[in-house]
Amino acid sequence: MTPTLADLRLRAAATSLTTQGPLASVLATLGFVQADPIRAPARAQDLILRQRVPGYRAGQLERRFPRLGLEEDFLYAYGFMPRETARLLHPRPDPVQPDRPHAPSGLAAEILAVVRDRGEIHPRDLEEAFGRERAVNAWGGFSKETTQHLQVLHFHGHLRVLRRHDGIRVYGPAELPGEWLDAAERARLLLLLVLGLLAPISRVSLGQVLNLLRRGAPGLGPWAPVLDQMIAGGEVTAEEVDGERYLWPTAAAVPEAPPRGLRFLAPFDPVVWDRRRFTHLWGWEYRFEAYTPPPLRRLGYYAMPMLWRDRVIGWVNLSRAGGMLDVERGFAATEPRGQDFTRAFDAEVARFEAFLGPV
Secondary structure, three states: OOHHHHHHHHHHHHHHOOOOOOOHHHHHHOOOEOOOOOOOOOOOOHHHHHOOOOOOOOOOOHHHHHHOOEEEEEEEOOEEEHHHHHHHHHHHHHOOOOOOOOOOOOOHHHHHHHHHHHHHHHHHHHHHOOOOOOEEEEOOEEHHHHHHHHHHHHHOOOOOEEEEEEEEEEEEEOOOOOOOHHHHHHHHHHHHHHHHOOOEEEEEHHHHHHHHHHHOOOOOOOHHHHHHHHHOOOEOOOOOOOEEEEEOOOOOOOOOOOOOOEEEEEOOOOOOOOHHHHHHOOOOOOOOOOOOOHHHOOOOOEEEEEEEEEEEEEEEEEEEEEOOOEEEEOOOOOOOOOOOHHHHHHHHHHHHHHHHOOO
16 A cells, blocks of 8 residues: 555654663664754754653763763764664775775874873873864864864774763774674665664655765765665665655554654754655755854744654744743644643643753
């Protein structure tokens, strides 16, 4: 039976949110949680996890990170992941000699030797040893040269993030596996991971994600033949709905009912990550406007989509001043009427206040 838009809305709203449980279990099931440094009034990774970990509190991931056996790395975006996911991204080839793994030289090799000798390093410690020379970073600004080398060594798997100190990464040497997974198997598992996170996802949107994944997993691909083989083998389902071709893992459970209540979602939550799907399923355009000049904003600095059952009906902007949570809400059409919505909205505000904790 061909799915309808209503079926896709149910899948989109419920599939990811049915992952519920302790923090370690949720992270293992999701395989990846996107990170973002903006705190308005909490970071994206915390906003994503609060919807899936009962009783979750802001900052809990960072506090428990060293004990959870997680990695920070780049998939299709930067974020937190189990080591099993990180292994699928490596080895990343040397940019100068792509037929071999990265081999640090010069200052990078010296920095790696220092980190291995000390066991861990804060970027500030390297400034004392190597100076404070600055270099142009990937965004066109300036970073300390030693910090850039730390980031490159981390990207290529020589270092890992041990923890954060006041938001700054503290690095340590990485333990490289004795044997890497086969490239074809890595590609297949990465596709399943991405599809599981963002399902149902349109073929067009998946192509955009795979373009980003070329940074996270350089050297893998082309992706289209791998995907076609997975569809032909029944591992991935592909259906055309309302003129758009959607994909999802065949083994994914079919939700029986939409998630209960109302939820304030992070702008990077898997439910709303795919902006093309968002517009197709819910009929209005959501925009992340933190980097939009204030006069041009329509929704607000950090507008969080508001999910009511299986519909994203509007957004909220949340801020906290003087210990009080200020809530500004907007609606794509009209505000739902009745006590059910009012009670659900008030309950989500109360949950959010508990999530933030005391000032």
